[in-house]
Amino acid sequence: MFDIQTEQEIKDRIFKNIKSDLDKSEGSILNDIVSAIAVEIINNQIFFKNGFLSSFVETAKGEFLDLRCKEHGVYRKQGEKAKGEVIFRGDNEEYIIPKDTIIINNNTNLKYITLEDTKINQICSVISENIGALYNTSNPNFNLIKQDSNIKLIELNKEISGGENIESDEDLRKRLYFIVAHPEGVGTVTDYERWALEVDGVKIAKAFPCFYGNGTVKVIVGGEYGSVLDDELVRKVQDYICPLGEKYGQGKAPIGSTVTVTTFDEIPISIRIEELKIEDTYNLDIVKLKLEENIREYLLKARDVIIYHEIIGIVIGSYGVKDFKQLLVNGLKENITLNFDEKGILEEIVYAEYK
Numbered sequence: 001m002f003d004i005q006t007e008q009e010i011k012d013r014i015f016k017n018i019k020s021d022l023d024k025s026e027g028s029i030l031n032d033i034v035s036a037i038a039v040e041i042i043n044n045q046i047f048f049k050n051g052f053l054s055s056f057v058e059t060a061k062g063e064f065l066d067l068r069c070k071e072h073g074v075y076r077k078q079g080e081k082a083k084g085e086v087i088f089r090g091d092n093e094e095y096i097i098p099k100d101t102i103i104i105n106n107n108t109n110l111k112y113i114t115l116e117d118t119k120i121n122q123i124c125s126v127i128s129e130n131i132g133a134l135y136n137t138s139n140p141n142f143n144l145i146k147q148d149s150n151i152k153l154i155e156l157n158k159e160i161s162g163g164e165n166i167e168s169d170e171d172l173r174k175r176l177y178f179i180v181a182h183p184e185g186v187g188t189v190t191d192y193e194r195w196a197l198e199v200d201g202v203k204i205a206k207a208f209p210c211f212y213g214n215g216t217v218k219v220i221v222g223g224e225y226g227s228v229l230d231d232e233l234v235r236k237v238q239d240y241i242c243p244l245g246e247k248y249g250q251g252k253a254p255i256g257s258t259v260t261v262t263t264f265d266e267i268p269i270s271i272r273i274e275e276l277k278i279e280d281t282y283n284l285d286i287v288k289l290k291l292e293e294n295i296r297e298y299l300l301k302a303r304d305v306i307i308y309h310e311i312i313g314i315v316i317g318s319y320g321v322k323d324f325k326q327l328l329v330n331g332l333k334e335n336i337t338l339n340f341d342e343k344g345i346l347e348e349i350v351y352a353e354y355k
Helices: 007-016 029-053 062-070 169-181 189-197 231-241 284-301 308-316
Strands: 081-089 102-105 111-114 123-131 142-144 153-161 204-209 216-222 258-263 265-274 321-323 326-329 342-352
Touching: 007 029, 062 169, 081 111, 123 153, 142 153, 169 189, 189 204, 189 216, 189 231, 216 231, 231 258, 284 308, 284 342, 308 321, 308 326
Parallel strands: 216 258, 265 342
Antiparallel strands: 081 123, 081 153, 102 111, 102 142, 111 123, 204 216, 265 326
């Protein structure tokens, strides 16, 4: 129905309706006029098709998807700035670094701003210049935009985290479908899950009624693929649904409900790879880095079971890996079963000789 016709198809149809014997060949005045008309018809077809598709949730994008979601009281998450702590080191401990001082991470060239006046050798809170997950960092390599002889070094005191991207069309669409499929009730399981998902940074939520007895609800929240969330974000979800210790309806939860919000418990995973061999001309450090990235990604996506043989497949299929003698996961050649509230986190990869 909405196939875009070609210029030639449109021209042929127009010429068919012209009964005169005027010259219609390429380069003729009539042909040039009809070509211009055909191009405009194509543009109108494209405009109409895009407008039509923008009226459906499944195919709408950007601001048009926002408008469809707005009809259901659903709004795109606008992202969050990353926050952390630094310490300005120097000799003069009375020297004041003013609020809004800009520092830059030398590895990423991303800027952060101090949130208060601070002195040398004291902890100072910083916030990212803009929103986005790319501002999250544990890299300690910082410097001032404008050099100051009183500041010798900038140390990272607390990892900069909490940065979140603006919600993507795909995530917003999924959230809308979930809400439409599960209309709001009076405190159903899906209500608690929906409320948690309304908070920036939450991608997965699971509610457990009567977890600690009658009138109690436990909500477990996670990031992408169930990644562990930081304490600040967990508190934000708690306050949004039911401020801790309250059960009088100050949050989204019904009066009388006691809600506990937690994130997944981290289960440390240690991988031991014996006699790793890499392909010729490959750099060992890069091979190890890629291997670590692949294992971290697998653990992030693993749900109930960390499968031993899947990790073997990941290792042997990783960039530059030729072979290895033996692999152990937490000292064993077995699967690791996870509870519903657990997430495997890579603690270390040990490279060793075969025993």
